[in-house]
Amino acid sequence: MELLMKNIHMCHRTKHVVSRVTLDEDLNVPDVKPDVGMIIQSRDHMVLEHTRAESGKLFVDGFLETGILYMDDTKERQLHRLDVKLLFEEAIAVEGLEPGESVRLRRETEDLNVSLINSRKLSIRALIRFEVSSEEIYDLSAAAGVRPDDSAGEFAKAAPVFCEKKENFEFLQLEVQKKDILRFKEDIPLGAGKPNIREVLWEDIQMRGCRTHLEEGRLKVQGSLFLFVLYRAEDEKESLQWMEQSVPLEGILACDGCTAGLIQDIAVTLSEAELTVKEDMDGEPRTCHLEGIFDLNISLYGTDTAEILADIFSPEKDLELVTADETYETLVVRNESKCRVQGKLKIQGANPDIMQICHCSGCVQIDKNEIVEEGIRTEGVLSVSILYISSDDSMPFAVLEGAIPFTHTSEVQAAPTRSQYTLTPDLEQISATMSGGDQIEVRAAIGLNLFATQACRRRCIHEILEKDIAPERLQAVPGITAYLVQEGDTLWEIAKEYFLTPRQIMESNDLSSEQIKKGDCLILMKNVKAIPNVS
Numbered sequence: 001m002e003l004l005m006k007n008i009h010m011c012h013r014t015k016h017v018v019s020r021v022t023l024d025e026d027l028n029v030p031d032v033k034p035d036v037g038m039i040i041q042s043r044d045h046m047v048l049e050h051t052r053a054e055s056g057k058l059f060v061d062g063f064l065e066t067g068i069l070y071m072d073d074t075k076e077r078q079l080h081r082l083d084v085k086l087l088f089e090e091a092i093a094v095e096g097l098e099p100g101e102s103v104r105l106r107r108e109t110e111d112l113n114v115s116l117i118n119s120r121k122l123s124i125r126a127l128i129r130f131e132v133s134s135e136e137i138y139d140l141s142a143a144a145g146v147r148p149d150d151s152a153g154e155f156a157k158a159a160p161v162f163c164e165k166k167e168n169f170e171f172l173q174l175e176v177q178k179k180d181i182l183r184f185k186e187d188i189p190l191g192a193g194k195p196n197i198r199e200v201l202w203e204d205i206q207m208r209g210c211r212t213h214l215e216e217g218r219l220k221v222q223g224s225l226f227l228f229v230l231y232r233a234e235d236e237k238e239s240l241q242w243m244e245q246s247v248p249l250e251g252i253l254a255c256d257g258c259t260a261g262l263i264q265d266i267a268v269t270l271s272e273a274e275l276t277v278k279e280d281m282d283g284e285p286r287t288c289h290l291e292g293i294f295d296l297n298i299s300l301y302g303t304d305t306a307e308i309l310a311d312i313f314s315p316e317k318d319l320e321l322v323t324a325d326e327t328y329e330t331l332v333v334r335n336e337s338k339c340r341v342q343g344k345l346k347i348q349g350a351n352p353d354i355m356q357i358c359h360c361s362g363c364v365q366i367d368k369n370e371i372v373e374e375g376i377r378t379e380g381v382l383s384v385s386i387l388y389i390s391s392d393d394s395m396p397f398a399v400l401e402g403a404i405p406f407t408h409t410s411e412v413q414a415a416p417t418r419s420q421y422t423l424t425p426d427l428e429q430i431s432a433t434m435s436g437g438d439q440i441e442v443r444a445a446i447g448l449n450l451f452a453t454q455a456c457r458r459r460c461i462h463e464i465l466e467k468d469i470a471p472e473r474l475q476a477v478p479g480i481t482a483y484l485v486q487e488g489d490t491l492w493e494i495a496k497e498y499f500l501t502p503r504q505i506m507e508s509n510d511l512s513s514e515q516i517k518k519g520d521c522l523i524l525m526k527n528v529k530a531i532p533n534v535s
Helices: 153-158 471-475 491-497 502-508
Strands: 002-028 036-054 057-072 079-093 104-118 121-147 163-189 197-215 218-233 240-254 263-279 285-313 318-346 354-371 375-390 397-411 419-434 439-467 480-484 521-525
Touching: 002 079, 002 163, 002 285, 002 318, 002 439, 036 104, 036 121, 036 263, 036 375, 036 397, 057 104, 057 121, 057 197, 079 121, 079 197, 121 163, 121 285, 121 318, 163 218, 163 240, 163 263, 163 318, 163 491, 197 240, 197 263, 197 285, 197 354, 197 419, 218 263, 218 285, 218 354, 240 285, 240 354, 263 318, 263 419, 263 439, 285 318, 285 439, 318 375, 318 397, 318 419, 354 419, 354 439, 375 419, 375 439, 397 439, 491 502, 502 521
Parallel strands: 121 439
Antiparallel strands: 002 121, 036 057, 057 079, 104 121, 163 285, 197 218, 218 240, 263 285, 318 439, 354 375, 375 397, 419 439, 480 521
């Protein structure tokens, strides 16, 4: 007997680690900048320069680029900006990590706090969250069937009969795994009624409503690039002006092995974005030139079905099965849902009343994911920052910050408790409107992209040992038996117990198929070929 083996190319997630890093640094205001009277707003952008996998550790280094908009303490109360880079180098412990192993690294700034120590010194504290995961690619080996020994002539008829039970199982197969970048360039002109730009004081660049589409041999990225610029104008009063604009963005990335039917798990991150002011056709500084890079962490999967040998017996031989449990993954769900968020922020403390809203920005933070009966429930907050013109002449600009909680359930039919999933939030829209001099109403739409899998285990046959059946076992079988079918019985299991084949039972009972039901009476005739010394 020859065992026919089948190798199945598959993958499963093996490592998942979450680590947090605190950055704490004091910043001295450069001599060329005036004293700080009040901090208006701060923002951050994280840049990873290098990642390196070693034995049991992932080394990460980069910097947190922090921008600070502040008001000086002079009578004019002018706005200024500071930019600083907070360097970090972290070793994240990842059990079982091998040198050079490819991992997926997600990062976000959970908290950024900039406070005033004195007029020439600021304190910056940031909390960074790193999430490391990896997938192991391997070949699952399982028996798919048997082939009797190649015998010729009179010995061919003496080959034992084997009764096989086969099963199909569906699994997730990794087709493409890669990291890539997508560059973009955009020129955004000022509106006709806006004065020229003298100095950019603040900018906010975001990718909103990001979608990825799979095509033959390539990947398409679509979305909107949102830009806000606060600048000092080229006029006599050097007035403060701002512009907001949303620009459709589309990019094509070559991707070998990509097809429209694959299942995607793709993370798109705006890793670099730089704004410069260019002259237009008339030689005036009226064009905002954007250049940047999107990092793409790409995993594409296909679903496949394999038929393997689940069990086997012979009425003429005693077979010992050598088995092992193999791990594989199946797809639970891949969907995109939308969550509507609405709330009101009220001015508290010493902040002045609102005269006009300049800009509203937001950041989605996920606090908890939980598997419930309806699917996967997500709890989080939308952190909102609103820059506005105040009614107080001594403080012409101010910022209102707050957090709006939200809860959303991504529908998953019968989500197993052992599911492994990634849920990526995407702020698609956000708007702010005044509802009184001290209150702002915020509306937002958050996209939640869910990719969930389940780790399963299956017994696979790796080897079959063949030997003669013990005579006493055969002698214990009655010559003829009337068997009453019980609940859950199958013809294959009955045949195995009485050293027969399903075909023999069907012939002796005049059955047209292997379907039997509770209460049926089967006549089982002893298999004479299985008895030693009987031809």
